[in-house]
Amino acid sequence: MPRRKVAIVVQVSGLILVIFTLFWRTPPGELLGNFHRWNPSVxxxxxxxxxxxxxxxxxxxxxxxxxxxxxxxxxxxxxxKCPSPRMSRYGYLSAKDDRSVKGxxxxxxxxxxxxxxxxxxxxxxxxxxxxxxxxxxxxxxxxxxxxxxxxxxxxxxxxxxxxxxxxxxxxxxxxxxxxxxxxxxxxxxxxxxxxxxxxxxxxxxxxxxxxxxxxVAICTEDILELIHQRVFQEADMTCAMDWIGGGGENENDKPAFYDVYIARGINGDTFFEIPPDLSWRLAQNLFWNDAVSQARLRNYHPTQVFACWNGAVAFTAAPVVKRQVSFRGSNIENGECHQGEPELFCKDMWYRGHGRIAVVPSVNLEYSVEKGQYIKAVKGYTSGWTANTSPGERIEAWLPPPDNVKCMPTFDRQTWRPWNETLE
Known part of the structure; x- marks a missing residue:
């Protein structure tokens, strides 16, 4: 599939940066405002x-x-427009005819x-x-x-x-x-x-x-692939890749990875570098300082990361139902880095021994039907990347967490912190 190789540049000034950071990685449906009264017991x-x-x-x-x-x-x-899922790949996931499955x-x-x-x-x-x-x-x-x-x-x-x-x-x-x-x-x-x-x-x-x-604009095969990769990789959590931009009148425009505020590679760094000038001119160079992860990404093979969400995830329910892990805000009082709740969820998963977290580059999503169709055309459908792999490329060695993870409450405030700060 032909892929344009032109970097996008987005300059963000001080005031705009603050406003943008407040709403970063938050499509309209996730800004769940104006709620009715809720009875916590219900x-x-x-x-x-x-x-x-x-x-x-x-x-x-x-x-x-x-x-x-x-x-x-x-x-x-x-x-x-979505292809029919290939049940030769996903049929084993079905429990509809399996009477031995409980719950x-x-x-x-x-x-x-x-x-x-x-x-x-x-x-x-x-x-x-x-x-x-x-x-x-x-x-x-x-x-x-x-x-x-x-x-x-x-x-x-x-x-x-x-x-x-x-x-x-x-x-x-x-x-x-x-x-x-x-x-x-x-x-x-x-x-x-x-x-x-x-x-x-x-x-x-x-x-x-x-x-x-x-x-997100998602196909059934995308959902099944995330589940399949969680099972096949024996992973605790698998994430899609989500994108914004591209498809405009400017032919040099190219979609950029969306969830950079949350996502962290297995080396603890952001998926792409955000330089001191706060531009996105480096946004196309994903995993720029991790050659192994970058190679797997370019071949559309699942790769281990420290944290991800990216619009769609599949994860084990065990630590949730055991009340070991839940979504939460940062422990600011004790000095924990201010970060999004999905990143904290991944951090707590690691702490509870569920650190097999991976992105699945064959699953590519956007946040509207029109742009979702464009992303499928540019990045490809899941079945286009998995047709010749059965059941897929395995992650052979799961790594321990990095010593430090990049803390980025805003794009102009980037520091390195111990991955398990405030947990030990």
Whole structure:
């Protein structure tokens, strides 16, 4: 596949830097503001479509969305074009005909707000994955945030459509507003709410894989590949690669890796270098100071990292249901680096002995249907990179954590800290 080799340059000045850092790696659906009152003792509140926001979708529009979610062949509304998953690669993951499987094997978790155009692609791919994996051994947990665009109405209708086909947990009532100062602890609470049903019945989920998805344009094969690589690599957590930019009128424009604020290589450094002038002129040179990881990335082979999220992850539920690990904010009072809740989640996974964390470069995502289609054209579909590998390129040696990890509360404040600071 031809790939343009032109660096992008984005200059960020002081004030813009501060504002941008506050919202970095936060697509609209993850800024879950304007919540209803939430009773902490309630972990499951079915959506009834009668929240504070006025109904903005007609019944026919809602039904068009539902048809597009439940039937990948429906073209009533725009949906990412995805190939059918190759069950010769993923069939072994299915538990639908395996009576020896007890409890839930796959737990899908999402925080959604104001992302109506993505629902047919995102939820449609999840529904198809659940069909293939076995509905009786899957659970779907969605925390919705009083969306003004009709997202709540669609979710309400979807919950009714799913019925008892698979286990569902739809949560609506909240008063958490992560747009307030220091948003990471609030985002952590919202993520924990999506995982809360597992804690109510830990025996049902102790062998499960959690598939936690942002509001991304994703194919079913992307989801299955993340699960497959977690199993095949015997990994504790696998992450996609997410991208922004590219596809504009400027032919020199090229997509850049998105989640650089969170992601850290196995050497503890950011995925690409952010120089003192704060430009992104080096954004195309991923893993620039780690030759092994860079080679694996260029060959689209999974590679070990210290931390990642990148729009979609699959991780073992065991440390969550054992209450060893949860999402949290930084322990600022004790001097811990101020960082995003997914990076802290990875750090705590390492501390609890679950440091087999890897990115899967064959899974490439964006945050809209249009741009998602562009990313698939530029970076390729998962099946395009895995067709000739069965079952894949194994990570032969899992490394210990780096002594130090780059602390970057803002892009102009970069220091090195012990990976386990405040934990020991």
């Amino acid at each position: 972990t499951e509140t079915p959506i009834d479509g009668t929240n504070d926001s006025s109904t903005v979708l007609s019944q026919s529009s809602v039904q068009s969305q539902i048809r597009a979610i439940l039937d990948p062949e429906t073209r009533d509304v725009p949906r990412l 839930v094997r796959y737990f899908f978790a999402l925080n959604l707000r104001n992302c109506l155009p993505l629902l047919p692609t995102l939820l449609g791919s999840i529904v198809e994955a659940i069909r293939l994996l076995g509905p009786k051994h899957c659970a779907l947990s969605i925390v919705e945030g009083n969306s003004p665009d009709g997202t709540a109405e669609v979710l309400s209708a979807l919950e009714r459509e799913l019925g008892d086909w698979t286990t569902t947990h739809f949560v609506l009532s909240n008063d958490l507003d992560p747009l307030q100062q220091d948003r990471f602890p609030r985002l952590a609470q919202l993520r924990n709410m999506a995982l809360a049903p597992m804690l109510q019945a830990p025996d049902q989920y102790d062998n499960a894989t959690v598939i936690f998805l942002n509001d």
